[in-house]
Amino acid sequence: MAKFVDQNAFGIIGIGRFGLALANELLDSGKHVIALDKDESRLQPLKNKMRDLYRIDSLTKEALGETGIGDCAAAVVCIGKDLESNLLATLNLIELGIPRVISKAISDDHGLLLKKLGAEVVYPEVDMGTRLAWSLTTKNALDFLALNDNFSIVELELSHEFDGKSLKELNFRNRFGLNVITVIRDGKADADIRPDTVLCGGAIIVVAGNNEKLHAFQEFNAKHA
Structure with a gap:
């Protein structure tokens, strides 16, 4: 049986400046967004615009799957400085079978690791x-x-x-x-x-x-x- 994919749904992990701007742009385009962050205060600016907001402590495959992010057409990892969390989130999103996993990188070496995991890479600051x-x-x-x-x-x-x-x-x-x-x-x-x-x-x-x-x-x- 083919995996269900909601072509109108996009997941975002890490609601900093980059993640918040991305979420707002997608919402303004009429897309369904699932937003996750370990810091609940970072989710506050989105509370009046969307319902699928999750404060999440664990980035395991199981914890991510419970949010419904696995059904998204694409998911973006916007975690920056915490490389371990960035790589773990990326790996587990790929394991969930999401068609497109896009991750924020802060260096060439970091980007190389993400690509080896199978993710698309963006360098927002660059x-x-x-x-x-x-x-x-x-x-x-x-x-x-x-x-x-x-x-x-x-x-x-x-x-x-x-x-x-x-x-x-x-x-x-x-x-x-x-x-x-x-x-x-x-x-x-x-x-x-x-x-x-x-x-x-x-x-x-x-x-x-x-x-x-x-x-x-x-x-x-x-x-x-």
Whole structure:
């Protein structure tokens, strides 16, 4: 018999600043959240927004299972400095058969251990620092997502240099070495990107590629803003 998975449910262990922000974002998106922390006071900010709050002293597989977190589509371990608790929670969430287990890491070695357990790894402080650096140094960049050390996705506002020109006319892919994922005009996203797709100044474009090529494209775009 297949294991039941609630695709709308997400578990969070550790309600510090990162965990609280994550919980609020998921709740605002209409998701069902199960939140756990050993410190009941950390659960207080969520009491008026959700019902599945658990103060938990033990991170054993059995204790975690009793909260219902094992039925979640994904669970995130937001415990930071207590490495033993972080690793134990991660291991037991994986043992519960949760499809996606994502854990916060505070160092490369810590992240390596988490990956060996089978978890996805996030580095919140590093990611936020990188996003801030891009926003400070890159004109017209609206958002940024690093997929690995060399490849990223960037959302930015196009300059009028591109107004009325198609991707084919611009020879966009060969010229800039980037893939256009989406073009957003008047709040409407067009993901059906073709060679004859016409760009316009002021539109939002989402592009993916090598970081060096992304920087070069952004500098070109900024010069013609």
